[in-house]
Amino acid sequence: MVEKSEVSPTPSDWWSQFYSPVRQFGERVADFFSPSSEAATTDDAYEISVELPGVSEDEITVEVHDGKLTVTGEKRASIEEKGKNYYFSERMYGSFRRAFRLPADADAENVTATHKDGVLTIMVKKLAPSTPTPKKIKVSRS
Numbered sequence: 011m012v013e014k015s016e017v018s019p020t021p022s023d024w025w026s027q028f029y030s031p032v033r034q035f036g037e038r039v040a041d042f043f044s045p046s047s048e049a050a051t052t053d054d055a056y057e058i059s060v061e062l063p064g065v066s067e068d069e070i071t072v073e074v075h076d077g078k079l080t081v082t083g084e085k086r087a088s089i090e091e092k093g094k095n096y097y098f099s100e101r102m103y104g105s106f107r108r109a110f111r112l113p114a115d116a117d118a119e120n121v122t123a124t125h126k127d128g129v130l131t132i133m134v135k136k137l138a139p140s141t142p143t144p145k146k147i148k149v150s151r152s
Contacts, residue, residue: 044108045081056116056134060108063128070130074118079110081130115139 047060060081062070070083084105112118112134120135 045106047108047110049110054136056112056136058110058132058134060130060132061128062106062125062130065128067125070123070125072121072123072130072132074112074121074134077112077114077116077118079112079121079132079134081108081132082106 045061047058049056049058051057058079062083062085065083065085069085070081073080073082082105085103115137117135117137121132123130123132125131
């Protein structure tokens with residue numbers, strides 16, 4: 011099954027361990043501001059959906075590299091000022107990045123992405139299961 015990928019590997023030196031709580035806090039903040047997503051599987055493909063309301067197709071990048079699928083982009087704010095009216099915004103703007111670790115049977119060469127109604131849907135086809143044929147080993151006298 012497709013899994014969320016860790017932001018960074020856990021370093022082993024003592025200096026990095028000293029800053030580990032700060033790094034973990036930063037990762038949690040990044041997760042909080044990341045777009046919501048879900049992953050599912052069918053018989054022949056993996057489907058990943060990422061909510062990206064207000065983001066156009068040309069502001070989204072989808073890449074597959076070393077068994078990871080990465081979605082990056084930026085949601086831009088539009089500023090409007092009118093008289094002395096008070097405006098507030100609960101919307102989030104800025105860059106985003108989501109990474110997913112693909113299973114071994116995912117076909118990295120057969121990935122499609124569609125964007126409709128603020129939802130990015132990525133389909134990753136599964137490789138056909140291989141059925142190994144038995145190999146006969148000749149036994150010789152020593």
